[in-house]
Amino acid sequence: MVHPAAEAGHILVPEELGADITPRDGAGVALPPADRLRADRSDRAVRLEDEEVTERVRVGVIGLGVGRHHVEAYRRTAEAELVALADANETLLRQRQREYGVETGYTDYRALLERPDIEAVSVAVPNDLHRQVVLDALAAGKHVLCEKPLARTVAEGREIALAVRQSGRVFLMAFNNRFRPESQLLKRLVEEGVFGDLYYLTTGWLRRRWILPRGSWFGYRERSGGGPLIDLGVHMLDLALWLAGFPPIRRVVGFTHDRLARARATPEDPVDVEDFAAATVFLETGAVLHLATSWVGHIEARDRVWLEVLGTQAGASLVREVTLAGTVEERCALHEERHGVALTSTPLLVRTDPALSTYQESILNEVRHFLQCILTGQPPIAPVEHGLRVLEVLEAIYQAAAAGREIEPGQTAAGPA
Ligand SMILES: NC(=O)c1ccc[n+]([C@@H]2O[C@H](COP(=O)([O-])OP(=O)(O)OC[C@H]3O[C@@H](n4cnc5c(N)ncnc54)[C@H](O)[C@@H]3O)[C@@H](O)[C@H]2O)c1
Secondary structure, eight states, X not given: OOOGGGOTTOOOOGGGSSTTOEEETTTEEEXXXXXXXXXOTTSSEEEETTSOEEEOEEEEEEXXXXXXXXXXXXXXXXXXXXXXXXXXXHHHHHHHXXXXXXOEEESSHXXXXXXXXXXXXXXXXXXXXXXXXXXXXXXXXOEEEEEXXXXXXXXXXXXXXXXXXXXXXXXXXXXXXXXXXXXXXXXXXXXXXXXXXXXXXXXXXXXXXOOOOTTOGGGOHHHHSXXXXXXXXXXXXXXXXXXXXXXXXXXXXXXXXXXXXXXXXXXXXXXXXXXXXXXXEEETTSOEEEEEEESSOOOSSSEEEEEXXXXXXXXXXXXXXXXTTSOEEEEEEEEEEETTEEEXXXXXXXXXXXXXXXXXXXXHHHXXXXXXXXXXXXXXXXXXXXXXXXXHHHHHHHHHXXXXXXXXXXXXXXXXX
């Protein structure tokens, strides 16, 4: 039987997203407080404070770079029992096992997948391995939470999407930025029509200085699929397209720059991806979307992340800035005109767990949603189809930049596919 969560393209309103997401004060959304659940690890059942009993999902995590944040989130979540870890780097694997008190670890992820007691896995391996690891996980009957991007190319992404549909398993794209309270708020307001018709979205993630270690797979197109566009741009493009309701794309203009990347390349570390990318994406609704992203560039902050939407009735802006001193500034504001007065208001956003960074919190919310989808059958808010749609636009941007002309997604630079 096909799991209801495998239904394509369904977008949920925030209230449907996991437990306890309820509007507060007409502005914020409340995500579940971390301390509400008390786990009883001695059996599969977990007792909530109000004596409800829920089930736990037995999970494994494959890849322990950013995957460690998945591990931490599962450990904070009563609906998960973390059974095993896998990483090809044995030193790192053993270190993480000790750090998190996980007894079982595998250097070959296939050994983890062979365990019939593990129902779900997070896949957080380098981009060139997403396709194989996800296909193997689905073939082994596991539900999958897959790190972004879905894959390096649309062709790989299509293979994954087909396998997901055939498997009937839950598949969630790890678009963690959707799980920030401010993103959830904007989505709800868009769906309630507060902004009217959206006609302009501008978004981006500019980074001032390389944070890639020398020799990192991120720097090699063959392994990563590209530079900051597929690494950071993927998040912001997803967020903007999700807010806009994933309308069809009419055409794409793209620009990539790689002189700073080439200046960094050495014979031992032949970086061959872009260091900056920008794009204009024309949506079928008539709206236009601007995207800019970099791994290195002469900007004021260490990281500058933004999303601004303009609608016929109102607008909104999100900004997250990591200053050179390392402090983080996050702003979310709504802009409108009432009684002939231009008003800007700052919503009160309810944090799931203020002890966590907003990044950790987004992954906690993402992991909880994944588990809820498995336990209740609700469809994931970031299904494989969204991962694929985003990848199609990214690929079109790269093609448009290489060809020096507009591209329609699904069309190669040489002409229609
Ligand atoms: N959502 C986010 O915020 C976010 C942040 C960073 C990275 N990512 C994504 O997560 C994925 C991993 O990125 P990362 O930064 O953790 O990279 P990383 O290189 O730091 O970590 C990847 C890990 O995978 C392990 N690995 C490699 N081959 C393996 C194999 N065959 N079997 C098991 N383990 C294997 C490596 O040893 C390494 O520990 C990428 O797809 C990346 O785009 C997402």
